[in-house]
Amino acid sequence: MTVQETADFLRTLDEVLILTHVRPDGDTVGCAAALCRALRGMGKAAYLLPNPEITGTYEPYAASLWAPEGYVPQSVVSVDIAAPNLLPDNALPYKGGICLAIDHHGSQEFFAARTCLDADAAACGEIVYDVIRALGASVTPEIAMALYVAVSTDTGCFVYTNTTARTHRIAAELMDCGIDVGAVNKALFRTKSAVRLAMEARMVADMELYDNGRVVVMSIPLSLCRELHATEADIEELSSLAALVQGTDCGITLRELKPGRVKISLRTGPRVDACAVCRVLGGGGHKAAAGATVEGTMDEVKAGILAAYREVVG
Amino acid sequence: MTVQETADFLRTLDEVLILTHVRPDGDTVGCAAALCRALRGMGKAAYLLPNPEITGTYEPYAASLWAPEGYVPQSVVSVDIAAPNLLPDNALPYKGGICLAIDHHGSQEFFAARTCLDADAAACGEIVYDVIRALGASVTPEIAMALYVAVSTDTGCFVYTNTTARTHRIAAELMDCGIDVGAVNKALFRTKSAVRLAMEARMVADMELYDNGRVVVMSIPLSLCRELHATEADIEELSSLAALVQGTDCGITLRELKPGRVKISLRTGPRVDACAVCRVLGGGGHKAAAGATVEGTMDEVKAGILAAYREVVG
Incomplete structure (x- = not known):
């Protein structure tokens, strides 16, 4: 659906519930909050499904919009969700009944009845901004801030x-x-906790290079998180660290979610299609940033992603 | 002078020499390169005074524009230079004869015959862009790239x-x-050499907190640079590191330039006027980013800047 068709469809809805994805980032939370407030500004009832994994970084944008217990929506909309397996557990009851998905992932699986997809948008927030303008809803400072969070986080602050x-x-x-935006930029992009600085130092000290240094693998084992008493907020966005290392254009981060389950994140240059590599392991995303969550030990998963890299990149 | 008056004045010039500041950053180099190319596009002779301190990071934007030996300019223009003591040694012969300074520092000392100052501009590149448009000069991709480097580096990539x-x-x-801009952003903001990563780790490990953690002091002694074989490019922009630490809004970096001479850099939040603090020690800059270069040992200079902080902030 085009932006205008999406706006026209949203105009027909009421008692809306908006879904965000697992391990919610600034884009999914910002889009959900902005769309929810815009719909409310048009006199509609709208809520966000509480996302139990939200961190303190993004909670301020969503907390006042969580649906009350027992809320029964007429319409369910998802934002920045590429595939049904990225729905949080408490969203699973709505899985077959999502009437609209707004998204910017090339790996979108078209699980909703209608989809507004622009894979060229840097952030889903860009699409939601256009949709809100097409709705004729007023862009209040709260809506603008939510969308700024969406756009800035998904672009690493325009970098x-x-x-x-x-x-x-x-x-x-x-x-x-x-x-x-000064305070928000400072909080999101220019602040690191002492724990995070220590984690980064350890990840750098323990990093492994492959393919003549063009591939850097960094690891976040559960043992490191426990040793440093890291919270989810300390770990957020750490997956961009590996791609920083001079000479690499394929940064791979392996995060042990629980024993036997590892989240892989790739950040790549033009030589490497991150989405294609992650697809080999059942994941997806964008050309320059993609991920997959797979079963196995850290060593097994590392071998798997390196094999996928060789298969795709040659 | 207004932007329009500046453009009108530049139109009257020919055989121009453009000066950049000591330890040249992306803003001074980008402005100089863009202005030089725009003037050439109007059929004028224009060169940059070779800046012996330029690093490999910014050299590609300037190297082809260096004035040949023996070039005798009719007019000398400075960009992004706040005070005569920021002129490189080889610019000193022109000190009394600068006909135009284009700058965005609140601490501008009005050393030139004419000054185009906008202290609200994030980068001098914003002013030079407006001047080039007012000149009616075409903004070629090379000019656009030089200005993008100017604007993005002075804003930390819009953060x-x-x-x-x-x-x-x-x-x-x-x-x-x-x-x-993808490759430029990657090179300027998303690449760290192994030496730089090691320097950051050491600076973090050795940082000192003052005023209940609101002030972080990081140090770059000559001994550390020698130990890690650091080049100037490895050290560039390291002064923004101290302000990252959670809980601080006054990041102070002390860099030993040579024995007995230390460059102080401040990066601050709204509570601390960095320019006012640095002025106590004879420096200057902006409210949120300022510096000073003073004589003394690292310990003496640290005591001096902390005293200046207490004097200004109370």
């Missing part, structure tokens, strides 16, 4: 290769709505 | 508090000129 002139124009228009 | 909606709009317009 990743997905950033376009359109991304900068949207950021300018959101700032014109009277938001002060 | 620092100096970033405004205008900054984002200029970035969008520059990207519309057909430049691919």
Whole structure:
């Protein structure tokens, strides 16, 4: 569906429930909060399904919008969700009944009745911004801030290769709505806890290089998290660290979610299609940033992703 | 002078020499390169004074524009230079004869015959962009790229508090000129050498906290640079590291330039006026980012800057 068709469809809805994805990031939370507030501004009932995995970083944007227990929606909308296996457990009852998915992942699986997909958008927040404008809803400072969080986090604050002139124009228009992004930028991109700094130092000290240094593998075993008493907020976005190392264009981060279950994150340059590599292991995402969650020990999963890299990149 | 007056004045010039500041950053180099190319595009002779301290990071933007030996300019223009003591040694012969300074530092000392100052501009590159547009010069991809480097480096890629909606709009317009910023962003903001990662780890391990953790002091002694065989490019922009630490809003970096001479860099939040603190020691800059270069041992200079902090902040 086009942005205009999506807006027209949203206009027909009421008593909406908005779904965010597992391990929610700034894009899914920001999109959900902005869309929810815009729908409310049009006089509709709208809530977010509480996401039990949300961290303190993004909770302030969502907490006041959580659906009360027992809320029975008429319509269920998902934002920034590429596949049904990225739904949190408490969203599973709605799995077959999602009437609209708004997303920007090339790996979108079209699980909803209708899909508004723009795989060229740096963030789902860019699409939701256009949808809200097409709705004619007023972009309040709270909506602008939620969308700024969405757009800035998915572009690493306008540094990743997905950033376009359109991304900068949207950021300018959101700032014109009277938001002060200084404190948000500082909190999201310019603050590191002592625990996080220690984790980064250990990940760097223990990193492994492959393919003549073009591939860097960093690991976040459960033992490291326990040793440093790391919270989820300390670990957030650590998957971008591996791609920083000079000479690499394929940063692989392995995070042990629980014994025998590992989340893989890839951040790549133009030479490596991260989505294609992760697809080999059942994952997906974007060309320059993708992921997969697989069963196995850290060593088994490392061997698996390196084999997938060789299979795709040659 | 206004932007229009500056453009009108530049139109009258020919055989121009453009000066950049000591330890040249992306803003001074990008502004100089863009202005030089724009003037050449108008059929004028224009060169940059070779800056012996330029690093490999910024050299590609300037190297082909260096003035040949013996070049005798009719007019000398400085960009992003706040005070005469920031002129490189080889610029000193021109000190009394600078006909125009284009700058964005609140601490500008008005050393030139004419000054185009906008202390609200995040980067001098924003002013130079407006001047080039007022000149009616065409913004070629090479000019756009030089200005993108200027604007992005002075805003930490749109993350620092100096970033405004205008900054984002200029970035969008520059990207519309057909430049691919992906590789530049990766090189400038998403690449760290192994030496740099090791330096950061040491600076973090050895950091000192003051004023209940609100002040973080990090040090780059000559001994550390020698031990890690650090080049100037490994050290560039390291002064933003101290302000990352959670709980601080005053990051102080002390870099030993040579025995007995220390460069102080401050990166601060709204509570601390970095420029006011650095002024106590004869330096200057912006409210959120300022510096000073002073004589003394690392310990003496540390005591001096902490005393200046207490004097200004109380």
